[in-house]
Amino acid sequence: MIHKYPHVLWHCSIAAESEGAKEKDGMSTETFHHKLDFSGLSLEKAGTPEWERVRAQMMEVVAGEQNWFEVVYDGVAPELREAFFGRSMKELFALPVDVKMRNTSNKAYHGYIGQVPGFDYEALSVFDVHLADGTRSFTELMWPEGNPSFCDTVHSFGRQLRELEKMVRWMLLERLGVVEHFDRQNSELTFDLRLAKYGALISQEATVALPPHVDVSTVTLVVQHKVAGLQVLTADGEWLAVPPSPNSYTVLIGQVLQGWSNGRLRAKLHRVMVGGDETRYSAIFVSHPKDDVMVRVPEELVDEEHPLIYKPFSYPSFVNFHHSEDGVKSDDSLKAYCGIQVDEVGP
Numbered sequence: 040m041i042h043k044y045p046h047v048l049w050h051c052s053i054a055a056e057s058e059g060a061k062e063k064d065g066m067s068t069e070t071f072h073h074k075l076d077f078s079g080l081s082l083e084k085a086g087t088p089e090w091e092r093v094r095a096q097m098m099e100v101v102a103g104e105q106n107w108f109e110v111v112y113d114g115v116a117p118e119l120r121e122a123f124f125g126r127s128m129k130e131l132f133a134l135p136v137d138v139k140m141r142n143t144s145n146k147a148y149h150g151y152i153g154q155v156p157g158f159d160y161e162a163l164s165v166f167d168v169h170l171a172d173g174t175r176s177f178t179e180l181m182w183p184e185g186n187p188s189f190c191d192t193v194h195s196f197g198r199q200l201r202e203l204e205k206m207v208r209w210m211l212l213e214r215l216g217v218v219e220h221f222d223r224q225n226s227e228l229t230f231d232l233r234l235a236k237y238g239a240l241i242s243q244e245a246t247v248a249l250p251p252h253v254d255v256s257t258v259t260l261v262v263q264h265k266v267a268g269l270q271v272l273t274a275d276g277e278w279l280a281v282p283p284s285p286n287s288y289t290v291l292i293g294q295v296l297q298g299w300s301n302g303r304l305r306a307k308l309h310r311v312m313v314g315g316d317e318t319r320y321s322a323i324f325v326s327h328p329k330d331d332v333m334v335r336v337p338e339e340l341v342d343e344e345h346p347l348i349y350k351p352f353s354y355p356s357f358v359n360f361h362h363s364e365d366g367v368k369s370d371d372s373l374k375a376y377c378g379i380q381v382d383e384v385g386p
């Protein structure tokens with residue numbers, strides 16, 4: 040299945056929220072406070088003073104509407120990042136369209152996206168990128184004759200990002216007071232890496248490439264390579280440009296985590312602006328539940344003050360609803376799909 044309408048794909052449930060948002064470039068106090076330094080950390084260090092220092096910062100950042108942050112992470116070596124963007128990405132996008140179209144999925148918009156008239160954007164997803172088999176089957180699909188260097192680079196990149204995702208999610212669960220659910224949640228998740236290319240524009244004028252949207256994921260890590268474009272809507276209602284940097288990653292909460300956390304963590308609204316004469320490459324690492332998992336709110340997150348607001352749901356059904364006509368029309372696709380009506384909650 041090819042999906043030709045990325046503007047529908049990135050339809051935004053909460054587009055209304057972004058209306059009247061102001062433009063803002065560069066640093067704001069929000070950006071500054073949101074840069075957490077994960078250098079030298081690994082999950083094995085949970086509980087050590089170094090870990091506690093970052094965790095304390097995270098505790099300040101992730102509260103209420105504060106649902107994104109930048110992290111500095113040295114787990115991806117500069118050479119690996121360079122090989123990934125400088126070689127692997129370019130090799131992939133240079134393949135003929137009919138080859139790239141072999142990247143398909145049972146979930147809407149999870150495979151190849153591209154060939155939209157007037158919109159020079161393409162994306163492909165490596166499913167189960169953390170597993171040797173996942174990266175291998177993607178590589179063989181693209182290069183039946185094999186491409187070991189692509190396979191190794193993408194797999195290593197994906198594995199390192201998975202370590203970062205795990206640390207971030209561990210801290211988020213600690214923040215929610217339910218870290219004991221980490222192992223189970225982890226066993227129910229899988230990890231995909233979306234490789235995206237935004238063609239250079241003739242005009243220098245900034246244009247919206249991906250309209251405001253929230254991701255359907257559990258957690259998203261955006262890796263921007265050299266060319267800026269990602270913007271997040273801050274709590275003050277301003278579009279804030281997130282500058283690319285060689286060792287930083289943008290963490291965004293996705294709709295699945297919003298559902299799982301009973302709405303305590305909120306999916307982050309973001310968009311991509313392009314303009315200028317350089318092709319933009321980005322990598323979007325996402326965690327999401329495996330197809331056969333039912334996402335259920337842990338009972339610790341339900342109490343009188345926080346009545347249950349989402350019924351159990353499965354990721355593929357939610358995603359396919361999100362991209363359906365009804366999902367596209369809804370203001371909030373998660374609520375429309377599995378939200379509990381107030382009268383169902385009881386007095």
Ligand SMILES: O=C(O)CCC(=O)C(=O)O
Nearest residue numbers: 235254261269311321323
């Ligand atoms: O390219 C980017 O910086 C972010 C893309 C994005 O938001 C997405 O693919 O969902």
Ligand SMILES: [Fe+2]
Nearest residue numbers: 252253254309
């Ligand atoms: Fe996104």
